[in-house]
Amino acid sequence: MPNLNPEDFTCPLPIMDYETIQLAHGSGGRLSAELVSRFFLPRFGNETLNRLEDQAVVDFPQGRLALTTDSFVVDPLFFPGGDIGDLAINGTVNDVCMSGATPLYLAAAFILEEGLPMATLHRVLLSMEKAAKTAGVQIVTGDTKVVNRGCCDKLFITTTGLGRVPEGVNISAANLKIGDKIILSGTIADHGMAILTSREGLSFASRVQSDTAALNGLVAQMLQVSSAIHAMRDPTRGGLATTLNEFAAASQVGIMLDETTIPVRSEVRGACEVLGIDPMYVANEGKLVAVVPAEAADRVLAAMRSHPLGREAVIIGEVVADNPGLVAMRTALGAHRIVDMPVGEQLPRIC
Amino acid sequence: MPNLNPEDFTCPLPIMDYETIQLAHGSGGRLSAELVSRFFLPRFGNETLNRLEDQAVVDFPQGRLALTTDSFVVDPLFFPGGDIGDLAINGTVNDVCMSGATPLYLAAAFILEEGLPMATLHRVLLSMEKAAKTAGVQIVTGDTKVVNRGCCDKLFITTTGLGRVPEGVNISAANLKIGDKIILSGTIADHGMAILTSREGLSFASRVQSDTAALNGLVAQMLQVSSAIHAMRDPTRGGLATTLNEFAAASQVGIMLDETTIPVRSEVRGACEVLGIDPMYVANEGKLVAVVPAEAADRVLAAMRSHPLGREAVIIGEVVADNPGLVAMRTALGAHRIVDMPVGEQLPRIC
Numbered sequence: 001m002p003n004l005n006p007e008d009f010t011c012p013l014p015i016m017d018y019e020t021i022q023l024a025h026g027s028g029g030r031l032s033a034e035l036v037s038r039f040f041l042p043r044f045g046n047e048t049l050n051r052l053e054d055q056a057v058v059d060f061p062q063g064r065l066a067l068t069t070d071s072f073v074v075d076p077l078f079f080p081g082g083d084i085g086d087l088a089i090n091g092t093v094n095d096v097c098m099s100g101a102t103p104l105y106l107a108a109a110f111i112l113e114e115g116l117p118m119a120t121l122h123r124v125l126l127s128m129e130k131a132a133k134t135a136g137v138q139i140v141t142g143d144t145k146v147v148n149r150g151c152c153d154k155l156f157i158t159t160t161g162l163g164r165v166p167e168g169v170n171i172s173a174a175n176l177k178i179g180d181k182i183i184l185s186g187t188i189a190d191h192g193m194a195i196l197t198s199r200e201g202l203s204f205a206s207r208v209q210s211d212t213a214a215l216n217g218l219v220a221q222m223l224q225v226s227s228a229i230h231a232m233r234d235p236t237r238g239g240l241a242t243t244l245n246e247f248a249a250a251s252q253v254g255i256m257l258d259e260t261t262i263p264v265r266s267e268v269r270g271a272c273e274v275l276g277i278d279p280m281y282v283a284n285e286g287k288l289v290a291v292v293p294a295e296a297a298d299r300v301l302a303a304m305r306s307h308p309l310g311r312e313a314v315i316i317g318e319v320v321a322d323n324p325g326l327v328a329m330r331t332a333l334g335a336h337r338i339v340d341m342p343v344g345e346q347l348p349r350i351c
Numbered sequence: 352m353p354n355l356n357p358e359d360f361t362c363p364l365p366i367m368d369y370e371t372i373q374l375a376h377g378s379g380g381r382l383s384a385e386l387v388s389r390f391f392l393p394r395f396g397n398e399t400l401n402r403l404e405d406q407a408v409v410d411f412p413q414g415r416l417a418l419t420t421d422s423f424v425v426d427p428l429f430f431p432g433g434d435i436g437d438l439a440i441n442g443t444v445n446d447v448c449m450s451g452a453t454p455l456y457l458a459a460a461f462i463l464e465e466g467l468p469m470a471t472l473h474r475v476l477l478s479m480e481k482a483a484k485t486a487g488v489q490i491v492t493g494d495t496k497v498v499n500r501g502c503c504d505k506l507f508i509t510t511t512g513l514g515r516v517p518e519g520v521n522i523s524a525a526n527l528k529i530g531d532k533i534i535l536s537g538t539i540a541d542h543g544m545a546i547l548t549s550r551e552g553l554s555f556a557s558r559v560q561s562d563t564a565a566l567n568g569l570v571a572q573m574l575q576v577s578s579a580i581h582a583m584r585d586p587t588r589g590g591l592a593t594t595l596n597e598f599a600a601a602s603q604v605g606i607m608l609d610e611t612t613i614p615v616r617s618e619v620r621g622a623c624e625v626l627g628i629d630p631m632y633v634a635n636e637g638k639l640v641a642v643v644p645a646e647a648a649d650r651v652l653a654a655m656r657s658h659p660l661g662r663e664a665v666i667i668g669e670v671v672a673d674n675p676g677l678v679a680m681r682t683a684l685g686a687h688r689i690v691d692m693p694v695g696e697q698l699p700r701i702c
Contacts, residue, residue: 028588028634029693052597053524054446054584055419057516062413068406069458069511070494073502095405107420109509111462143421143509147700151426151504158460158494158509160420165408173404233405237379246403283379342380349498 021116026146035144039121043129044108048140056140058105064165066101068092071158075349077124079198081190081210084157085127087285087351090214092161093135094234097216098288100171100223101163103135109143111156124155135214137161168227175230176251180319181297185218185288185304186312187211187263188240192282193271195350202274207267213286218307222290225303231291234284236351238342241280243289244327245341257317257329257339281342283350291319372467377497386495390472394480395459399491407491409456415516417452419443422509426700428475430549432541432561435508436478438636438702441565443512444486445585448567449639451522451574452514454486460494462507475506486565488512519578526581527602531670532648536569536639536655537663538562538614539591540630544622546701553625558618564637569658573641576654582642585635587702589693592631594640595678596692608668608680608690632693634701642670 024031041050048056072088089106096103108128112121132139190211197208215234222229231251235243240262248255264272264279272279286309292300297315304310317329327339375382392401399407423439440457447454459479463472483490541562548559566585573580582602586594591613599606615623615630623630637660643651648666655661668680678690 023699024694026588026699027693028593029632031694032589033692051523051525052601053450055417055450055452055512057415057417057450057452060411060414060416063411064408065411065416065513066406066408067456067458067492067511067513069460069492069509071460071462071496071507071509073462073496073498075498075502099404099406099408101406101408105418107418107511109420109422109511111422111424111507141418141420145422145424145700145702147424147426147504150501151424151700152507153498153502156422156462156503156507158420158422160418160458160460160511161406162416162418162513172402174402237377237383242379250403281380341384342378343375343382348374348377349496349502351496 019118021112021114021121021146023114023146023148026144032144039125040142043125044139046138058140061164063167066096066099066163066165068095069158069160070095071156072351073156073349074195074351075153076198077154079210080194080208082212083124083127084155085124086131087212088157088159089128089131089135090212091236091285091351092159093137093214093216096161096163097219098232098234099165100169100219100229101165103137103161103163103216105140105162106132106137107141107160108139109158111152112144112146113152113154114146114149116154131214135216169223171229171232173231173247173250176247176253176291176319177230178253178319178321179294180230180291181294181315182255182317183290183292183297183301183304184262184314184316185310187265188284188287189264189268189272189279189282191285192347192350193268196275196347197271208271211284211286213309215286215288215309218304218309221303221307222300225299226292226296228296229290229292232288234288236283236285239281239283240289241327241339242341247291248327249325252324254320254323255317255327256320257327259329259331261314261316263312263314280339285351370469372463372465372472372497374465374497374499377495383495390476391493394476395490397489409491412515414518417447417450417514417516419446420509420511421446422507423702424507424700425546425702426504427549428505430561431545431559433563434475434478435506436475437482438563439508439510440479440482440486441563442636442702443510444488444565444567447512447514448570449583449585450516451520451570451580452516454488454512454514454567456513457483457488457490458492458511459490460509462503463495463497464503464505465497465500467505482565486567520574522580522583524582524598524601527598527604527642527670528581529604529670529672530645531581531642532645532666533606533668534641534643534648534652534655535613535665535667536661538616539635539638540615540619540623540633542636543633543698543701544619547626547698548622559622562635562637564660566637566639566660569655569660572654572658573651576650577643577647579647580641580643583639585639587634587636590632590634591640592678592690593692598642599678600676603675605671605674606668606678607671608678610680610682612665612667614663614665631690636702
């Protein structure tokens, strides 16, 4: 067979001259390859990802590994304070580091709707790039699927995170001990109310901003002063109330909160009142709640307050022997109320 | 505060008395918890998953780790020979083991459409359970999101796989050497044609079956006789032609195939002819193509043939110095043709 010039066999058309996503971008063929090389690699490229194998092969030091996965389906894609891109990075980084682990690698899988503007995808990827850099994590592998128009809502992203848990750290919802202090890193309900007010087009929408942020730096600072953190979580869907109920149930202890200590921004509180929503049940995307032994509480609190994302950290309550499995709250008026798990859905598609 | 009975604060209604998925099943609240405990845990439950933390913490031996992620959006959900459930397990297990790694842990993220029948979800989960058991992998963490009716097509699953790469194994598309033999594990185009014929409602549909299968057992058997496998992939989207083009491009070598050696089931060939589709470009979900040094080829081939999923394994060509970056084929008539990368989309949503 004679020698051939590969150029003779490549499509002469400017293949990427599309303004929107085509089904063929998910075909695994030449158009898929161009989407990856022109859109994804310039944003996320690194030695591992650039190999374009079907899997990333990376070094991992012996020990315990933390693995987490989350699909992001937020609507709208862009909202005050963030977008689906930084949410997908930060949300997964946070789920990794809530175990005390140092996040190392991410995987990202995209489901794109046929007809999605390339400009929209590009904007989301830029945001992911920035968030990954800020958090200090690499995207080492990924996947792209395209579904027909009307078969998904613009763009879904599933990110998976991998981290290494340091020795001596053992954080779990089942580890609460009576007498432990409950520390919240800052104001609640910012993310959920930013989504909701932007969706409803309310006039005060512009003042309510999502708190989306990667918390691994804050967690590292906390672990430096004490490895004795018993439990830790970012209270996303279902809000602070749901996370604390899960803690109380898993550890079979009671939790007593002091309502007056729980910080809520005034514009968020206003939006909650207008819409009749309890901020305790609204999603956060850049906050954590930690349960620590009383003797370590002041040390951990000081470490948190010295970090930009924990400046408003505060002790909001403690673990008690009464009413195991329940979360109770002393209200501003001095009465007690139960903070139950939510049953239904207040805010669909907030992450 | 007086002692309270937790039972007094739980919803008195039979919460799970829904025949279809509700938005509240994705709320992170009580209905989400019940979906997980009644549908997911009975299928996948293990010590790690049962903890219901936001991340799995598992032991990992020092060394190289293989990580892969894939979204599955196949339409229809159920097709001859398989469904989206076993596809999501097998596809990810295969992407892990194509690096030579032993798959250990999976993560699964579900995007469910409001109104999806519970019975459909249950059937998919049963299928995932069976596939995970067959492949010997555990699902250690997961996520569920629900989107409004019309915002996704029934059910999407993103699975992420994690495995350990044995020492001395170094498999990459960039490793092809001139003289290497190309081994295919069996017939091509079964999966893609099963999807297409079932979608089109063609009369011969029932005879064309997907080949969906986990290949980690086959790979283990191959590695036992030789760790010198240069490259290996499961030719899914884009088919065998795309995979071999990626190999040729990454290694800057030529590939010469012998068309007569490439096995295609007669019913699949018939369906391809009726629909005007080249089986070289059709997806497989239970086949692999390996590139091995000539001196190891017979040994690897014999090992493959002794495994149920490699019984029809065959050498289909070799790596050549001519035409680097191109895949060529000697046809049944003795002519030569270029097997190019596909540009567009033949078969959307086949996985």
